[in-house]
Amino acid sequence: MTKSTPTVRNSPDTSSGERQSLRELLDFHRATLAMKCDGLTDEELRQQSMPPSTLSLLGLVRHMAEVERAWFRRTINQETDLPLVWSPEGDYQVAYDASGSTREQAFAAWHAEIEHSRRIEREAESLELTVYAPRWESDVTLRAVMLHMLLEYGRHNGHADFLREGVDGTVGV
Secondary structure, three states, rough: OOOOOOOOOOOOOOOOOHHHHHHHHHHHHHHHHHHHHHHOOHHHHOOEEEEEEEEOOHHHHHHHHHHHHHHHHHHOOOOOOOOOOOOOOOOHHHHHHOOOOOOOHHHHHHHHHHHHHHHHHHEEEEOOOEEEEEEEEEEHHHHHHHHHHHHHHHHHHHHHHHHHHHOOOOOOO
16 A cells, blocks of 8 residues: 655746746646645556546556657657567557556656656757657657647646546545
């Protein structure tokens, strides 16, 4: 019965420049997902939304580890031979099924990918860094990837709102 320590979420500085704003907003959304999982046991984190969906809070954490890896390491950093965390075949849906996973496993993978993402973003000379993205079959800039990540987190944090409410009635945050 593993529970977490409360997550600290800092409000983004709304007067920062573009790059700093993107960094802070992304970290804000990352912290939001972690907050949605605060105080829950592994079993509660694995609680699924409704059949046939395998979606759970822990599944969202696993999925976002895959998304961080795919966009920052595989795309921006061009680590093209790097497999996904939970699916060597590249099936993003596998991460959603967290039935055999624990908080410790999922969060360790997610946090590791976030640290890689932060490092890659910091080391890039500018938001104009452009690479080829096979999934989109076009070139993509670091700016576009960061914006895409904000959209991914925003969408999945909305899912997390409903999932958390279904687990224990907690709303908001």
